[in-house]
Structure formats: C-alpha cells, structure tokens
Amino acid sequence: MEASARSAASAALGVSPLARVAELMQTHLEEVESRIVQQAAAFDHEIEGYVTYSIGGRGKRLRPLLALLAGGATGEITSGHVDLAVIVELIHVATLVHDDIMDEAERRRAQPTVNARWGNSLSVLLGDCLFAHAMDLAARFENADVSRAIAQAAREICSGEMIQTQRRFDLQLQVEDYLRIVEKKTGSLFGAAAELAALISEADPNVIETFKKFGVQIGTAYQIYDDCLDIAGTESATGKTLGTDLRKGKFTLPVLIFLRSASEFERERSCQLVLEERIEEMTELLRAGATNGALNESIVVGSDMIRDAQTMLDGIALNSYADALFLLCDALREMFDRLRV
Amino acid sequence: MEASARSAASAALGVSPLARVAELMQTHLEEVESRIVQQAAAFDHEIEGYVTYSIGGRGKRLRPLLALLAGGATGEITSGHVDLAVIVELIHVATLVHDDIMDEAERRRAQPTVNARWGNSLSVLLGDCLFAHAMDLAARFENADVSRAIAQAAREICSGEMIQTQRRFDLQLQVEDYLRIVEKKTGSLFGAAAELAALISEADPNVIETFKKFGVQIGTAYQIYDDCLDIAGTESATGKTLGTDLRKGKFTLPVLIFLRSASEFERERSCQLVLEERIEEMTELLRAGATNGALNESIVVGSDMIRDAQTMLDGIALNSYADALFLLCDALREMFDRLRV
Incomplete structure (x- = not known):
C-alpha cells in the first residue's frame, strides 16, 4: 500500500492510531514489560529497589515499540527482538536518570525523580549501572554488531547532549545546529532500535540501512515534539516539570x-527574559498570539519529518507490522497536531 | 621461581621494582599512551577537548600495565592487549570523572577536575561518553566475552559505589562490608583486565580464572592503599584533594x-567529629599515636592481600612478564610500606 492510501485507510476507521498499534502489540509489549521488571533482579539486593523505581515508571515505551514493529516488519518477532526492546529502553532510562540530575527536575511521569528522592550521587551511579547492564545484555548477542551499534548510539546521545550543554544561552545557535543535536541525542537510539531489529531479522543490508534512517528520522521528530511540549504543554497533562529547556x-x-x-x-x-530567568513570561510570549508562528512552524517541521519517514517504508515491507509502524507514525503526527495553538 | 625466591632476587638488585617494571614495559606503555590520546579524535570536534583533558592527566596507568603484563605472561603482547589496556583505562577515567562530581573534588592529578572546570552537567555527560566509547572499543573484538566482561565489571564498579553511597555515615558498617564494596568498585576492573588479557592470549580456562582472581585481589588491595592514602598522605605529594572519604x-x-x-x-x-564535619581533627586522630594501630593494621591487610596474590602466580607462568607482574606486586607492597606511621 502507498503511504497516502495507508493514511486514508487508517483515518477511515476512526480509531486512534496509537490505540490500534498498542492493541496489536499488546502481548509483545507485556513480555517486554515483564522482562524489564526482571532486570532489577540482576543487581545486588541493596540496589534492586532503586533499579525497580527507575524502570517502573511505565513510560511510553516508544523505543521498544519501534524495535518490535521493525522486527515484525522484517520477519518474525523473536526473543532477540524482545531483548533488543529491553536494551534500548534501559539505555533510555539511564539517560533520563542523568538528564534529571542536569535539569534539576523534580518530577518525571508524575513521580519524584531519582535525584529528587535520593540525591545526585546516587542518581549518577544508578544511571551508570543501568547503562552498564544494558551493555551487558547487548553483549549476550552472538553478533557483536548489536553491542557496537548500542555503544555508538549511547556515545551519540551523550555527545549530542554535551554539545547542547556547551551551547546553552548561545544566541548564535542556528536551526541546523539544533537539528544536528537532536538527531544525535534522540535520533541515534531510535535509529539503533530500528536498525538492529532488522539486523536480528537477518534482513538485507539495504533494508537494515533504510530502517536505521527511518528510526533516526522518527526519533529526531519525536525530540522536536518533546521540545514543543516543554513550551506548549501543561504539567498536569504531562506529569513532568515543564519549561526546563528555557530555564x-x-x-x-x-x-x-x-x-x-x-x-x-x-x-x-x-534574551532579557531568558537571562533573568523569567521563564514563565518567555513561555507565555512563545505561546501567545504574536509568536504562534514559531511554535506552529516547529510542529510542521516535525510532522513533515515523520511523513517523510513514512514514505521510506513504501515497498520495503508489506505485513501487519509494517502497517502498524505506519500507524505509529500517524499517532506521532496526531500528537503534534494536538500541540497546535 | 617460587614467590619468596623471586622477591629476594628483586630486593637483591636494589632497584625500585616499579622503575624496573616501567622500564621493561616502556615501549608497550607508550603505545597505550598514544592510542589513548588518539581516542579523542573519535568524538565530535566540539567535545574532543574535554575528552583530551580528562584522559591526558597521565595517571599511573596501573590497569593498562596489568593488562599488558598479564598478556605477556600468558603469551605474546598483541595489538588486542593494547586495545584492552586502552579500554580498561577509559572505563577507569570515566568512573573518575563521575567520582569527582560526587566527591565535589577540586583537584585530580594536580589539575582542576572536570567538574571544577566545566561543571557537573558536562562531567556527567563526559563520563557517559567515555564509558560508551570504551564499550564501543570492546565490541570491536570478535569474541563477545570481552564486551560482556567489561560491561559486567562496569556494573560491579557502580554497584559497589552505590552500596558505599547508601551506607555513608552508617556506624553499623563492618570490615567485611567494606571489603565486599572495594572488591566490587575496584577489584572488578583489575580482575577484568587480567582475565581478558589471558583470554586474548587464548590461555587455558583455569589460567584465565586464576588471572581474574589475581586481578581482583590486586585491585582490592590497591583500593585499600588508596583509602589509607586519603588519611595518611599529603596533598602536595598526591596532587589530589584528601580527606574526601571522611568528609x-x-x-x-x-x-x-x-x-x-x-x-x-x-x-x-x-562520630561527633565526622558528623560535625571536623575532618581534619578526625584525620589527625587517625594519624596520631593512639590510633596508629588501625592504620598500620589496614596496611598489613592490603599488603598481605598482595602477597597472597603473588603466590597465585607460582607455577602459572614462567617468563619475564610473569616476573614483572611479580615485581609490580612488590612495588605495590612498597607503596604500602611508605604509608606506615
């Protein structure tokens, strides 16, 4: 099915795309969830509780979903794909634990953050532990490409964040710099999830490469969504501290x-508002009438990026998982639409 | 040569053991050094400088030395052993960068720490980057056991540090708890260095296992040395902030x-002194006459641990590198002796 025909078919059914994807993947996602919870048992009993707390927040599990769907689109969903889903989620959780230290965030998924609850030292170490454990799981694959791609994605995430940290309050930062940063900090792990799912399915090299690009694109767009949400969202709906980027x-x-x-x-x-830390006023300014253009333009950039990614799938895979991957993209575009002011 | 005969031969020559080991390994260590410096080029140009700064401090490179010597003792020193030496040092540097955040340390190897120079956020990310890069290097080995052992050692390091963090100011902590913590936080990486060196040499499984145990023991003893130094050393001689443990x-x-x-x-x-952060008085108390016994007894525990490790080598390997490994142990015992009060 062509991209446009698929979207039309999805819209005609009148059901939320994300709900349909979640329903299709329910059994697999539950398996991922229980395997994520089991990971805590691999740690010393003294620290098991911290691990359980950090991984138990029931996030959106977008990266696992991508790994599973890409696995199904390129073959059968195997135990290896479930392992991959666990690995990418653990890497993600590790980065969240460290991000929350740097952002001095108090809440995440409507719960106190690890740093708010147990302090920065413990959070630094917990993030390291989760990352090391994910790398251990990756190294259990026969094919060392899995470890390599995961380690490289992890390096890219941190590199992207370092460049972002280095260029804070930098008024010379351009849109192109931003896009390079978010591709690294978020695109890379989505890219590895999709690429390795195809690799585990033993897909052709060009298919693996396409899935990697698809993942990077979706991840980059998702970060744009998250950044728009930090300005356009509400704390009650998102369950996390907002306005942290500007702050x-x-x-x-x-x-x-x-x-x-x-x-x-x-x-x-x-500039005055940001430098004087008058973040609420600046957020109001960005949300207000005069500047609606910038927020809406950002939404279009992200949404178009996802539409482009959808076209990458044309002709690559033709099964229910490929369709679901397509629907996942529709769901992300819907999330963007809901941010419009 | 038996352990005692080897020590006697070393002493008879009247040259510092560490100087003799360093001389024997000079070419290999220089190769490690230049390969460590080259690693910075693998990062984005914006962050290369931070990487260079953190890895360039010219530490003692004890873990690389152990990897090289264990490699030579079990076969020929190959490029794989040099890679291993680089990997274990990068993991070590990554943990130092994170440790300095947690300890709020100002100086390391006579230089400002990364956190003192660029702040905590950048230090969290730099540590993550170095760790991810080390994992990427490990994943380049054909044998996935390398990645696995390195990831597991990294997890142990962080677990040990988490337990230590959790039990700060805990007057119920026993000597046995302490030994378990330091085996994890320092023994594990020394263990991986020695184990993997033997693995890369394709040594017999029992030899690999012996080298692992040897490494763990040496690493644990070295941490005891470092902990004694934090009380018995001087800042001018060590180039780092002391008294941080008690603080x-x-x-x-x-x-x-x-x-x-x-x-x-x-x-x-x-307890009163520690809780009131009167660290200098407490350090004085530990260094003073009445409590000499505790410091000296700790020195004996560490030194004996190294002597036990030396006996593990008996009959395992008979070449100049095995002798040098033995001398390295002598050097560590000498370092302990110099701490006696």
Missing part, C-alpha cells in the same frame, strides 16, 4: 525559529 | 578497624 538556556526549535524572524526589539526582550 | 561519610578500612576496637569514649568522639 537551562537550551534554545529549542520554536525558540530558534522565533528568534530567527523576530524584530530587534523582540530579540532583546526575549 | 563524605565513607568509612574506610582504617576507620572501621579503629572503631571496631575503640573505647566507647573514642567511638563517640569520632
């Missing part, structure tokens, strides 16, 4: 697009 | 041995 001087896509076309007066006013 | 409520071997045999009055006085 930490991280200029994300809506801010950069706004600054790019802002008048001299608006630029100076914005 | 952070980490009760190390000399403290635990002292508390174990202290009178009720001494215990209460010590």
Whole structure:
C-alpha cells in the first residue's frame, strides 16, 4: 500500500492510531514489560529497589515499540527482538536518570525523580549501572554488531547532549545546529532500535540501512515534539516539570525559529527574559498570539519529518507490522497536531 | 621461581621494582599512551577537548600495565592487549570523572577536575561518553566475552559505589562490608583486565580464572592503599584533594578497624567529629599515636592481600612478564610500606 492510501485507510476507521498499534502489540509489549521488571533482579539486593523505581515508571515505551514493529516488519518477532526492546529502553532510562540530575527536575511521569528522592550521587551511579547492564545484555548477542551499534548510539546521545550543554544561552545557535543535536541525542537510539531489529531479522543490508534512517528520522521528530511540549504543554497533562529547556538556556526549535524572524526589539526582550530567568513570561510570549508562528512552524517541521519517514517504508515491507509502524507514525503526527495553538 | 625466591632476587638488585617494571614495559606503555590520546579524535570536534583533558592527566596507568603484563605472561603482547589496556583505562577515567562530581573534588592529578572546570552537567555527560566509547572499543573484538566482561565489571564498579553511597555515615558498617564494596568498585576492573588479557592470549580456562582472581585481589588491595592514602598522605605529594572519604561519610578500612576496637569514649568522639564535619581533627586522630594501630593494621591487610596474590602466580607462568607482574606486586607492597606511621 502507498503511504497516502495507508493514511486514508487508517483515518477511515476512526480509531486512534496509537490505540490500534498498542492493541496489536499488546502481548509483545507485556513480555517486554515483564522482562524489564526482571532486570532489577540482576543487581545486588541493596540496589534492586532503586533499579525497580527507575524502570517502573511505565513510560511510553516508544523505543521498544519501534524495535518490535521493525522486527515484525522484517520477519518474525523473536526473543532477540524482545531483548533488543529491553536494551534500548534501559539505555533510555539511564539517560533520563542523568538528564534529571542536569535539569534539576523534580518530577518525571508524575513521580519524584531519582535525584529528587535520593540525591545526585546516587542518581549518577544508578544511571551508570543501568547503562552498564544494558551493555551487558547487548553483549549476550552472538553478533557483536548489536553491542557496537548500542555503544555508538549511547556515545551519540551523550555527545549530542554535551554539545547542547556547551551551547546553552548561545544566541548564535542556528536551526541546523539544533537539528544536528537532536538527531544525535534522540535520533541515534531510535535509529539503533530500528536498525538492529532488522539486523536480528537477518534482513538485507539495504533494508537494515533504510530502517536505521527511518528510526533516526522518527526519533529526531519525536525530540522536536518533546521540545514543543516543554513550551506548549501543561504539567498536569504531562506529569513532568515543564519549561526546563528555557530555564537551562537550551534554545529549542520554536525558540530558534522565533528568534530567527523576530524584530530587534523582540530579540532583546526575549534574551532579557531568558537571562533573568523569567521563564514563565518567555513561555507565555512563545505561546501567545504574536509568536504562534514559531511554535506552529516547529510542529510542521516535525510532522513533515515523520511523513517523510513514512514514505521510506513504501515497498520495503508489506505485513501487519509494517502497517502498524505506519500507524505509529500517524499517532506521532496526531500528537503534534494536538500541540497546535 | 617460587614467590619468596623471586622477591629476594628483586630486593637483591636494589632497584625500585616499579622503575624496573616501567622500564621493561616502556615501549608497550607508550603505545597505550598514544592510542589513548588518539581516542579523542573519535568524538565530535566540539567535545574532543574535554575528552583530551580528562584522559591526558597521565595517571599511573596501573590497569593498562596489568593488562599488558598479564598478556605477556600468558603469551605474546598483541595489538588486542593494547586495545584492552586502552579500554580498561577509559572505563577507569570515566568512573573518575563521575567520582569527582560526587566527591565535589577540586583537584585530580594536580589539575582542576572536570567538574571544577566545566561543571557537573558536562562531567556527567563526559563520563557517559567515555564509558560508551570504551564499550564501543570492546565490541570491536570478535569474541563477545570481552564486551560482556567489561560491561559486567562496569556494573560491579557502580554497584559497589552505590552500596558505599547508601551506607555513608552508617556506624553499623563492618570490615567485611567494606571489603565486599572495594572488591566490587575496584577489584572488578583489575580482575577484568587480567582475565581478558589471558583470554586474548587464548590461555587455558583455569589460567584465565586464576588471572581474574589475581586481578581482583590486586585491585582490592590497591583500593585499600588508596583509602589509607586519603588519611595518611599529603596533598602536595598526591596532587589530589584528601580527606574526601571522611568528609563524605565513607568509612574506610582504617576507620572501621579503629572503631571496631575503640573505647566507647573514642567511638563517640569520632562520630561527633565526622558528623560535625571536623575532618581534619578526625584525620589527625587517625594519624596520631593512639590510633596508629588501625592504620598500620589496614596496611598489613592490603599488603598481605598482595602477597597472597603473588603466590597465585607460582607455577602459572614462567617468563619475564610473569616476573614483572611479580615485581609490580612488590612495588605495590612498597607503596604500602611508605604509608606506615
């Protein structure tokens, strides 16, 4: 089915795409969930509780979903794909634990963060532990490409975050710099999830490469979504501390697009607000009428990125999992649509 | 040669054991050094400088030395052993970068620490990057056992540190708990270095196992040395902030041995000093006449551990590298001797 025909078919059914994907994958996702919970038992009993707390938050499990769907789209979903799903989620959770230290975030998924509960030292170590354990699981695959791709993705995530940290409050940051940063910090792990799923299915090299690009693109778009949410969302709906990007001087896509076309007066006013940590006023400014353009333009950039990714799947795979992968993209685009102001 | 005969031969020559080991290994160590420096080029140009700074401190390179010597003792020193030496040092540097955040340490190897220079956020990420890069190097070995052992050692290091963090200011901590913690946090990586060196040499399984045990023992003893140094050393000689263990409520071997045999009055006085952060007074107390016993007893525990490790080598390997490994142990015991008060 062509991309447009698939979208039309999905829309015609009148059911939320994410709900349909989740239903199709329910059994596999439950297996991932129980295997994630089991991981805590691999740690010393003194620290098992911290591991359980950090991995138990029941996040969206988007990376596992991508690994499973890409696995199914390129073959049968095997135990190896479930392991891969666990590995990418553990790497993700490890980065969240460390991110929350750096952002001094208090809440995540409506729960106190690890750092809010047990302090920074323990959080640094817990993130390291989770990462090391994920690498141990990756090394259990016969094919060393799995370890390599996961380690490289982890390096990219941290590199992206380092560049972002280095360029905080940097008014010279361009949209292109931002896109490079988010591709590294989020695209890389989505890319590894999709690439390795195809590799585990023993797909052709060009199919593996396409899935990698697809994953990177989806991940990058998802980060754009998350960055828009930090400005356009509400804390009650998201369950996490918002406005942290601006507070930490991280200029994300809506801010950069706004600054790019802002008048001299608006630029100076914005810089003043950020530097004086008047984040709520700055957020209001970005959400308000005059600057709607920047937020909506960012939403279009992310949504178009996902549509492009959908076209990559044309002709690559033709089964219910490939369709579900397509639906997952629709679901992400719907999430973008709901952010429009 | 038997253990005692080897020690006698070494002593008779009247040259410092460490100097003789370093001389024998000079070419190999220089190769490791240049390969460590080259690693920075694998990172994005924006962050290369941080990587260079963190790995360039010219530490003692004890873990690389162990990997090289164990490699030579079990076969020929190959490029694989040099890679292993680089990997274990990168893992070590990654943990130092994170340790310095947690200890709020200002100086390391006579230089400002990464956190003192660029802040905690960047240090968290730099440690993660170095760790991920080391895992990437490990995954390049055909034999996935290398990745597995390195990932497991990394998990043990963090687990040991988490348990230590959890039990700060815990007056119920026993000498046995301490030994379990230091075996995890330092023994494990020394163990992996020696084990994998023998594995890369394709040694017999029992030889690989013996080298692992040897490494764990040497590493554990070395941590005891480092913990004694934190009390008995001087900042000018060591180039790092001392007294950090007590300041952070980490009760190390000399403290635990002292508390174990202290009178009720001494215990209460010590607890008061630590809780009131009167660290210099507590350090003075531990260095002073009345409590010499605890420091010296700790030195004996560590030194005996190394002597036991030396006996493990008897009959295992008979070449100049095995002799040098033996000399390295002598050098560590000499370092202990110099701490005696």
